[in-house]
Amino acid sequence: MARAKAAAAGVNPKAKASAKYSAFGLISRGATNTSWPRVWRDVPLKKTYDVVIVGGGVHGLACAYYLAANHGITNVAVLDKADLGSGGSGRNTAIVRSNYLTPEGVAFYDRSLDLYNTMAVDLNINVMFSRRGHMTLAHTDSALRTMRWRAEVNKLQDIDSSVIDPSEVKKLAPSLDVSDHARYPIVGALYHPPGGTIRHDAVVWGYARAADHHGVEMHQKTEVLDIVVEGGTGPEGKGAGGKVTGVRTSRGDISAPIVINCTAGWATLISDMAGVSLPISTRPLQAAVTEPVKVFLPTVVVSGSLHVYVSQTDRGELVFGASVDPFNTYNIRGSLEFTEELAGHVLELMPGISRMRLLRQWSGLCDMTPDYSPVMGITPVDGFLCDVGWGTYGFKAGPVSGEQMAAAIATGQTPTLIEPFSLSRFAKGDLVGEKGAAAVGH
C-alpha cells in the first residue's frame, strides 16, 4: 500500500531538479520511499532559442549537454515528439566497442569509449559500464580474413583487438560449441577486451539531467512539424542555399538560427522539411530477451554469419539482437519469423540453452546508410545540421557525436574526427565502408 501511494504521488513536478546523487540519498529514499525529485525541469516552451535540437535520444541530449558544458551555449531546447529515450536510445542492446574496420571509424568510436569510461563521474550517475569483452566469431576463412584486417587496423590505433583461435574462444565462453561438427564451425574470433555493455537508460537520463543543470530545456510531446527555411533554391524557399530561421511544432512556432536533426529512424522526414535529401532508408531492428538465469556468459558474443549477437545482463537475462529487417518500413511490429530464426541460430552456437524461454521481443527504427557510417555536420541549408545515419550501431557513438557536433556548432568548423562522415561524401563517392564491422546490428 505504502509503495502504491508513493508511486501514485510520483515525482513532484514543482520540485527543483535534483542536485546530485549520493549513496546516502539513494539508500534513504529507497528505504523510505518518499517521492523522488524531478530529474529535469518542466519549463514553458519559449518563442526563441539559440539552438533547437530535434530528437531527445542519446545523440540530441549529448549534443545539448556538450554545447552547454564545453562551450557555454545554454539557450538550447531539445524537442521530442514522444518521450526522451523512446526511440532507438531506449530500445538498443547497449553494446559498446571500437573495433571498427576503417581508421576513421576506429578513431571516432574509440573517443566515445573514452567518454563512456568517465561518464559515471562526469554526469554523476551510475551507467553500469561493464567492459566485459566483445567477441566476433568467424565461421569461414573469408570472415577470418576480414577479422585479421580489422585487428591490424585496430592495433595501429592502439586498440586492444586480436584474432584468437577456437580453444581460446572456448575459454572465454565455455557455453559455445566450438567443435568441428557444428553446422557452422567456429574457426576463430576477433576478440576486443575493452568492449562491453552499458545501461542505456541511465546514459539518456544522465545526459538529460546534466544538460538541465546547465540550463538546457527538454520538451517532450513536442513534435516538429516543419522547418522554416528562407532563400533556398527549392520549393517554398527551402533546400540548398537557404538559411534556417526556426521550426513549427505541435506546441507553436519557435525561431532559432540553428536546428540540428538528431532523429535517427525519422531522419529523412525531418531533413525533407528543410529540403535536404539524405542517403538514408529506415528499417526496423528486432531484439529479444530471455528469462533470467545464473550468469554463465562473461563476454558479448557476435556471429556475423548466423546474424545474431548475445550478451547476458547483470540480472541474468540473455539479450539477443540480429540484422535489420530486409525492407524499408516505419512499422515496428515484431515477427515470429525473427524469433524462430533467432532461436535456431542461437542454438547453433549454444546448444545447452535450448530449454530457456524468451521473455519478450521488441523492435526499433534504424536509419541505414549505404556505407554503414553516419551522416554528420553541415548540410546545403545554412544553420541546418545533421547527426543521423546511426543505423544499428549508434548508441555507442552518442557521447563522441554530441561532443563533436557541439564543437562544430560552437566553432563553425567541422572537427577532423567527424569530417569523413559529411553528407557531401556521397556526391564525391568518398564512402567510409564499415559494412564488414557493422552489418549485424549492435
Add this chain to the structure above:
Amino acid sequence: MLLVPCPNCGPRNAADMRYVGESGPRPDPNTATPAQWRDYLYTERNPAGLLRETWYCRSGCRTFFVVERDTTNNQFVHGPTRVTKLGGKA
C-alpha cells in the same frame, strides 16, 4: 511476416524475395554526371507513407516487379506490375 504479392506466384513471404529498393527513373549512364549518378545510387526518398518499390521473386519465378506499399502499416495498395524494361530500379 510480410506477404509480398508476386504477379506470378501470388502472395509470398518476403524471405522468398529480394527487396531491390525504391523505384524511380534511372539517369542515362552515358550522359549523367558522376554526381547525378551517385545521387541515383545513394539518395533515398524514404517516405513514411506510400512507397513505390521493386522486388525480385528470388526463390520463385525470378520476376522483377513493382508494387506500392504504405510504409507505416505495410499494406500493399497498388500493383504488382512486372518490370519489363531492363536496367535500373525500374
